[in-house]
Amino acid sequence: MHLFPVITIGGIQFDLSSLIAITVSALITLVLSMVAVRRLSVDNPTKIQNFLEWVAEFVHNTIASTMPMNKVKSFMTLGMTLIMFIFISNLLGLPFGIVTETHQVNETLGITQADLDKHHGEAHIAWWKSPTADLSVTAGLALIVFVLVNFLGLKMNTKGYLKSYFQPFWFFFPLKVIEEIAKPLTLALRLYANIFAGEVLIATILMLGVVGTPFLIAWQGFSLFVGAIQAFLFTILTMVYISHAIVSHDEEHEHH
């Protein structure tokens, strides 16, 4: 497998490929959105504005399916940012890779003699990947969701939120705690595993050489699909968790 360039500054390790990937994904998301809203118009929208509005409609419907209509508006930007950033992140590693080869021990990039020995005297360093193919990154996203869910639950629905830990009986408390921890854990692992598996398979197919081209095309198409599904899943699960935390069950019954 490829190694990742890891530099150590003041005893702290930085995975350069992740940092590059996150930066690029965020920049693409930002530039795309900014271009889309450059010439905003009520009655004569540009094509890309139409596209962004379609995304907004889609996210709106997604959020509206999880929580009461009057709460949807406050989470629109979160939903849009999540789905666009994760989708672009998922696609980032698909079209190409940047791999450098080294035969020397390079301490600044974290290449040790042990690594070289393991890979027959040469090391491939991958500079380019999907940021979401890195568990550290998906963990970051999941952590945001975890903090946000609990913060919103405490702030907007204090009593109902705290009570939900002891329902239907007080001894459910440990189970509820495990559930709360499992939520971000599964979020992070699901996203990471899907995208990482896709990239591993692409790397594997590349080893087939020319014969692998049809497989590569098929798998890249499928990865596109998986990337979209995972971005959608992450967004809707986030909204479900938020909805669960801020809408108390009594209130929910009133709505139905």
Next chain:
Amino acid sequence: MALYWTSTVYAIVAFVILYLLLNKFAFGPLFSIMEKRRQLVLEQMSMAETARKQASAQMEEQKQALQEARKEAYEIIEKARATSSKQADDIVQTAKNEANRLKEEAVRDIESEKDKAIASLRGQVAGMSVMIASKIIEKQIDEKSQEQLVDQYLKEVGSK
């Protein structure tokens, strides 16, 4: 697969910054534009509804105006017809009256001419009679019988 907490922190920071930037510069304006469009559509729909109502009200008005105009035209024709027939009657009546008047005048003229003729005839006859009688009777009868005779003669003439 190693975990690097720096990547985690960087991901969180990058996402938060991305969220803030997008909220301020991209999605905020986009959502407000979408809201504006929603308002515009609502407004235009209500405007279309009022326009439709106005149009139908005007249609009704036009219909009424047409009805009124038709009624008025009918009335005018009726009035003209009545006036014309009345004028015709008047003309005929006037003509009749004129004719009657002329006839009566003629009758009266004839009457008076006749009376005049009779009167003048009577005067002449009386004179002639007196002349004749005086010529005949000059020598034969006296004054008294002569008078008697004239009166009788005159009576006979007047009654004719």
